[in-house]
Amino acid sequence: MDAVELTRRLTGMRLITVATVTADNRPLTGPFDGYFLHGAWWFSSGPDAVRIRHLRARPAVSATYLPGEELSVTAHGRAELFDLHGPECADLRRAMLDFYLPKQGPAFQEWMDGLVGGVGVRIEAQKLFTFSAA
Template sequence: MLETEDELAALQDLLDSSHATSTEHLRGIINDERTLTARDLAALLTGMKVLSVATVTARGEPRISALDGHFLHATWTFSTSGTAAKAKHLQSRPAVSVAHIDNEELAAFSHGQAVTMHERDPDWDETLAHWTAHYGSSPLTWGDDIRFYRLQPHWMVGYAWKRSELLAKRGIAP
């Protein structure tokens, strides 16, 4: 968990405002007993998580693919080859939807902008070190044009079917 208190507070504000402005249908499913907090998400989303990332083609058609994601500093980071279709979509149309779903137990849904990360970014070294430690090699060695993205979310909700049981099962204090 790399999140600072300020990052957790900002994420909690985003979660609260996203939930409050969601449809009645969504609030009926993700009710108060099933809503994950910022601290819950930061504790639950450690390590690599498979993300479903939806981009949009030039013709406005949605495309979804699976990517490795790492939740760092209260948002997702993900990577792909610059030759991938999703990289081309993101270069022209950075709007993205990102979901991590762990069976019926846990889900995190977000919408926002995919921001391309660069070596000059203040969290570049830490992000690259995290990814390198996880995989045992630098992702930058995996191809000629490896791109990293950080999700800048404008909407996010966290869900747990049985929040208390999930947190207890995973050794996280509520």
């Protein structure tokens, strides 16, 4: 699958599983609303979330999008953390609004605008693996 096809197939929100590492080197995974923007996975969370604390201390991260047997996209790399309301996260915020405003209405934007300390995360992939059966 080339980059154009990958980008076409990863539009909108895609549920991804993100893996971080605990202080005693245990892996911890969990789901996030992922957005594939400009060739990188992005997601967001609160500043005190367990995985955000892990990434602040140990930025090694992996994420996988696996909607079924026909497609898989896995990124391994380093997490870069940003203020969700800062300019670096403008595309992430726009993608979140594009996805959730039609579903939840203006209340979603009010909620997002009111988040204090929200963190946007970009995975700077050192390796990106894809599989497509189609």
